Amino acid sequence: MVVSTTFPTVDKCSSIDREKDTVVADMDGTLLRGRSSFPYFALIAFEAGGVFRLLFLLLATPLVGVLYYFVSENAGIQVLIFATFAGMKVSSIESVARAVLPKFYTGDLHPESWRVFSSCGGARCVLTANPTVMVEAFLKDFLGADMVLGTEISTWKGRATGLVKKPGVLVGKNKADALKKAFGETRPEIGLGDRHTDAPFMELCKEGYIVPPNPKVKAVTIDKLPKPVIFHDGRLVQKPNPIVALLTILWIPVGFFLACLRIAAGSLLPMPLVYYAFWALGVRVTVKGTPPPPPAAHNGRSGVLFICSHRTLLDPIFLSAALGRRIPVVTYSVSRLSELISPIKTARLSRDRAADACMITRLLKDGDLAICPEGTTCREPFLLRFSSLFAELTGELVPVAMVNRMSMFHGTTARGWKGMDPFYFFMNPSPAYEVTFLNKLPPELTCHSGKSSHEVANYIQRVIAATLSYECTTFTRKDKYQALAGNDGTVPEKPRIKANNIMGC
Numbered sequence: 001m002v003v004s005t006t007f008p009t010v011d012k013c014s015s016i017d018r019e020k021d022t023v024v025a026d027m028d029g030t031l032l033r034g035r036s037s038f039p040y041f042a043l044i045a046f047e048a049g050g051v052f053r054l055l056f057l058l059l060a061t062p063l064v065g066v067l068y069y070f071v072s073e074n075a076g077i078q079v080l081i082f083a084t085f086a087g088m089k090v091s092s093i094e095s096v097a098r099a100v101l102p103k104f105y106t107g108d109l110h111p112e113s114w115r116v117f118s119s120c121g122g123a124r125c126v127l128t129a130n131p132t133v134m135v136e137a138f139l140k141d142f143l144g145a146d147m148v149l150g151t152e153i154s155t156w157k158g159r160a161t162g163l164v165k166k167p168g169v170l171v172g173k174n175k176a177d178a179l180k181k182a183f184g185e186t187r188p189e190i191g192l193g194d195r196h197t198d199a200p201f202m203e204l205c206k207e208g209y210i211v212p213p214n215p216k217v218k219a220v221t222i223d224k225l226p227k228p229v230i231f232h233d234g235r236l237v238q239k240p241n242p243i244v245a246l247l248t249i250l251w252i253p254v255g256f257f258l259a260c261l262r263i264a265a266g267s268l269l270p271m272p273l274v275y276y277a278f279w280a281l282g283v284r285v286t287v288k289g290t291p292p293p294p295p296a297a298h299n300g301r302s303g304v305l306f307i308c309s310h311r312t313l314l315d316p317i318f319l320s321a322a323l324g325r326r327i328p329v330v331t332y333s334v335s336r337l338s339e340l341i342s343p344i345k346t347a348r349l350s351r352d353r354a355a356d357a358c359m360i361t362r363l364l365k366d367g368d369l370a371i372c373p374e375g376t377t378c379r380e381p382f383l384l385r386f387s388s389l390f391a392e393l394t395g396e397l398v399p400v401a402m403v404n405r406m407s408m409f410h411g412t413t414a415r416g417w418k419g420m421d422p423f424y425f426f427m428n429p430s431p432a433y434e435v436t437f438l439n440k441l442p443p444e445l446t447c448h449s450g451k452s453s454h455e456v457a458n459y460i461q462r463v464i465a466a467t468l469s470y471e472c473t474t475f476t477r478k479d480k481y482q483a484l485a486g487n488d489g490t491v492p493e494k495p496r497i498k499a500n501n502i503m504g505c
Contacts, residue, residue: 006199007208010112010192015119021189023120024179024201027128027135029194030211031117031143032108033219037077037130038064040101041084042240044134047100047233048092049084051252057083058245073197074169077129081153081169086162090133090155095415098137099484100234105138107239109220113192113211118226120190123147125182127175127201131164142227149178176200230382230475231483233414235424237406248408255408255427258282262426266317267343272324274343282430287322289437292398294325295367303368304440305360305390308400309383309464310372312411313338313421314433315402319370320344322435329370330360332477337419353389360393370400373457376477377412381470383461384480391456395446399460401436401467414484436467 029035038061046054060083068076085093117124125147126139132150139145152165167174179188179201191198191205194213202208222228238244258281265277278285295303306327308315316329320343328345339346347363349356363369373386391397404411404425411425425431443449447456458472465472478488 007193007202007210010116010209010211013116013190013207013209015115018116018119018189019121021120022122022125022183022186023117023190023192024125024127024188024205025113025117025192026175026194026198027126027130027139029213030192030198031110031113031126032105033110033214033217034108035194035213036241038080039239039241040104040130040134041080042245043100043104043234043236044088044093044096045084046236046240046245046248047096048088051249053084053088054240054245055249058242058249061242073129073171077151077169077171078164081131081151081164082162085131085153085160088160090158090160093133093160094137095485096234097134098141099232099415101134102138102142103229103232103234104239105135106142106225106229107219109225110211111217111220114220114224116190116192116209117143122189125149125179125188127170127179129169129171142225142229144226147182149175149182172197173200176204179204228380230378230380230473231414231480232379233416233484235409235413235416237408237410251408251429252427255429256423259423259426263341263422266321267341271320271326271343274321275324278321283426284430284432285318285321286432286434287437288434291323291437292368292440294323302364302394302396303366304396304398305364305394306368306370306398306400307386307390307460307464308370308372309402309468309470310374310377311379311402311404312377312425313418314404314411314425315372316344316370317342318402318433318435319400322437327368327370328363328366329372330356330363331372332375333418335417335419335421338422341422356389357393360390364394364396373460374477376480378480379410379412381468382473382475383465383468383470385474385476386457386461388453388457391447391451391453391460395441395443395448397441397446397456397460399438399441399464401434401438401464403434403436403468405432407431414481438463438467 025031028037042054045057064076064079067079123146126145128135128150130150131153132148135150136148139148151170154161154163154165170178188205191202191208193202194211262281262283266274269277275285292304320327326344330347330349332349334346371390373390374384378384406428408428409424411421447453461472481487
């Protein structure tokens with residue numbers, strides 16, 4: 001697309017004294033640095049439709065490109081929408097738009113456009129060819145947009161048909177008509193666009209500015225974002241442009257076979273050998289600090305309670321690999337498949353404080369034990385609030401800072417089936433875990449010396465956060481699941497796998 005020379009560039013727009021001004025901005029190439037919306041449609045396709053939907057979208061991409069660049073922008077986007085949305089549940093699209101897309105959108109904010117957009121204290125409106133259902137949650141919740149005017153998709157019985165409602169895709173004159181309908185005779189102060197098809201709506205504004213394409217411009221940094229993305233979902237780590245999408249599709253069968261090998265090695269080999277087996281299979285395990293020695297048999301003392309930050313459900317397995325011995329774990333929820341393939345014993349917390357305290361105390365009498373007091377995982381550099389129950393039960397507390405690295409797939413989910421979590425983690429070409437053992441808490445910092453359980457839990461949270469350069473928060477499991485899945489994260493009780501599960505008191 002040839003950028004219009006009628007309008008000055010966005011860097012010429014002043015952001016001073018704009019408290020009462022209204023701004024209208026395009027999205028792709030304007031508010032966002034990237035001019036292509038394909039990666040976000042690909043995320044919807046994979047996260048809501050699976051790998052075959054992503055493959056279908058990828059096969060349609062050449063047709064989309066030909067129509068977009070040689071026929072009309074409208075036709076290309078219609079095919080993109082059809083290939084992504086046809087037959088998909090609207091609720092699934094909304095779920096991905098709320099839980100997955102904001103992480104990728106916020107990582108691509110254009111600094112100059114955001115400077116102008118955020119400085120306007122009047123109405124903030126976004127005009128976009130993207131479907132409204134796909135972008136509205138991000139624009140309103142994270143950028144503070146007051147109005148989102150996008151393409152409306154057609155639905156039937158709760159599913160998208162793949163077609164669009166009249167007047168069609170919001171490009172060119174359709175954008176200008178939508179702006180007139182929304183604002184009437186009132187002229188917004190600022191219009192921001194990035195291509196000649198944005199000129200019709202920009203001419204309706206008192207001032208119009210073009211955002212020129214600049215691949216080298218850096219995205220808005222995390223500290224300048226209006227709202228940090230603490231919780232996000234989805235399996236894909238990288239934004240899937242066509243090349244990344246193709247490589248992902250080709251890697252999945254290879255990665256699944258590799259994941260099965262790695263899981264089998266972790267489950268079947270003696271724990272002292274697991275560390276070396278992981279390295280041989282491409283899983284990097286780094287151990288820092290000085291781990292405590294195994295408990296002496298029949299010494300009458302309670303075992304050590306390892307207090308771990310929670311990155312994936314594999315945390316206690318990598319803790320065991322680092323120690324060279326199996327450490328049982330108490331957890332809030334775990335799928336039956338994960339229980340079945342786990343090389344360590346698991347015990348479910350019931351959320352009944354008295355029953356959970358009884359079970360943990362009994363397990364500590366048998367030896368060392370691991371717990372992740374956050375109650376759920378967090379992908380970003382934040383620690384959720386630590387439950388304080390563990391601090392009341394023992395003074396033998398060893399904080400453990402856990403960090404992992406994944407290049408293709410996330411090993412956690414809030415919306416999907418948790419039974420696939422270990423498989424997705426081990427499907428990464430070379431996943432890595434770093435286990436850092438911190439100093440055991442001295443007696444004067446435990447409840448045995450008069451400290452409250454909340455003081456002890458908060459202290460351990462701060463120590464682990466300082467080690468990882470993370471930020472402490474007061475968010476809980478309930479906050480995460482409300483944000484990502486629309487529920488409180490409560491898992492219904494299911495029959496346990498007796499061979500690999502410790503029953504409570």
